[in-house]
Amino acid sequence: GAGVSQSPSNKVTEKGKDVELRCDPISGHTALYWYRQSLGQGLEFLIYFQGNSAPDKSGLPSDRFSAERTGGSVSTLTIQRTQQEDSAVYLCASSPQVGNTIYFGEGSWLTVV
Amino acid sequence: GEDVEQSLFLSVREGDSSVINCTYTDSSSTYLYWYKQEPGAGLQLLTYIFSNMDMKQDQRLTVLLNKKDKHLSLRIADTQTGDSAIYFCAERGGTYKYIFGTGTRLKVLA
Numbered sequence: 001g002a003g004v005s006q007s008p009s010n011k012v013t014e015k016g017k018d019v020e021l022r023c024d025p026i027s028g029h030t031a032l033y034w035y036r037q038s039l040g041q042g043l044e045f046l047i048y049f050q051g052n053s054a055p056d057k058s059g060l061p062s063d064r065f066s067a068e069r070t071g072g073s074v075s076t077l078t079i080q081r082t083q084q085e086d087s088a089v090y091l092c093a094s095s096p097q098v099g100n101t102i103y104f105g106e107g108s109w110l111t112v113v
Numbered sequence: 114g115e116d117v118e119q120s121l122f123l124s125v126r127e128g129d130s131s132v133i134n135c136t137y138t139d140s141s142s143t144y145l146y147w148y149k150q151e152p153g154a155g156l157q158l159l160t161y162i163f164s165n166m167d168m169k170q171d172q173r174l175t176v177l178l179n180k181k182d183k184h185l186s187l188r189i190a191d192t193q194t195g196d197s198a199i200y201f202c203a204e205r206g207g208t209y210k211y212i213f214g215t216g217t218r219l220k221v222l223a
Contacts, residue, residue, distance in 0.1 A: 004155070031209065042117070043156075043201065043213035050209065091155060101146070102211060104155040 002026075004105035006092050012111045013082055021077040021108045025094030032075050033095075033102060034067060038088040046090075049075060082112045117214035119202055124220045131189040133217045135202030138183060142204040145178060147187045150199045150216065159187070159200075189219075197221045 005024040013019050025032050034046040045059040049069045060066070064082075069075040079086055089109050093102040116138045125131045137145070143164050148156040162169045162176045162185075169176045175188040189196055199216040 033211075035213075042215040043203075045210055045212075048209055056209075093156075101158055101161065103158065104148075106153075106155040 004092055004094050004103055006090075006105035006108050008108055009106065010109045010111075012113060015084060015112055016081055018078065018080045019082055019110060021079075021090050021092075021110070023075045023077070023092030023094075023105060025073065025075070025092070026096075026103060029094035029096050029103075030072065031095040031097060031102070032069060033093040034075070034077050035091045035093065036061075036088045037091055037107070043091065046077070079110075082110075084112045086110060087112045117202055117204055117212050119200075119214040119217045121215065122218050122220070124222060125192050126222050127192060127194060129192055131187075131192045131196065131219055131221075133187045133189075133200050133202075133219065135185040135187075135214055136183055137185065137202070137204045137212070139204055139212070140180075140183065144205045145176075145185050146201075146203040146205070146211070147174075147176065147185075148201040148203060148213075150201065152198075156201060192219075192221050194221045194223055 007022045030051045032049040035043040037043050047067045048056040064080045067077045089107040091107045093104045095102040118136045146161040147159045149159050150156050160171050160174050162178050173190045177186045199218050201216045202214040203211045205211050
């Protein structure tokens with residue numbers, strides 16, 4: 001597609017359930033980022049993928065969070081045993097190569113009730 | 114550590130100029146960015162400036178960089194109601210990490 005595509009756009013889940021958020025980057029972009037935007041907060045870096053290199057997971061807030069990127073393209077962010085504090089907008093971004101401008105998707109709004 | 118700070122709110126009248134300010138801490142930042150986020154949407158790149166530049170102009174947008182004070186500003190001339198949004202400042206240093214500010218919510222009054 002022309003831009004970064006994320007799904008679902010909105011997700012309401014019960015506390016304790018697992019959720020998966022999907023990101024389809026711009027075709028040909030080798031770098032992929034996940035950020036979290038909480039109400040009134042800036043963007044919090046979660047994880048970074050670049051090609052076949054080991055991802056930088058340093059921003060993942062707990063071991064309930066994990067992400068993978070299959071075939072160097074689509075990425076899935078998984079949150080296990082969701083908590084209310086996980087409620088936020090999860091933004092995915094991609095870049096053609098390291099150091100270039102990053103382009104964001106419209107985000108997945110997660111609400112944990 | 115790396116940090117980017119912005120004021121949270123700005124209110125201006127339609128037709129006036131808006132100035133959104135940002136301070137950052139990473140002196141090795143090579144690029145600094147301004148992104149715009151409209152309600153319910155992702156972040157849209159507005160403009161960026163390389164660290165060896167002092168100013169960049171793009172139509173109604175003027176970016177000023179004071180590297181000594183680590184201060185970045187975005188001026189929007191002739192602000193319109195469609196400019197109402199959240200504006201994020203971001204820095205990128207020697208790594209691939211982009212550090213974002215908390216965003217400034219701009220409200221344009223008709």
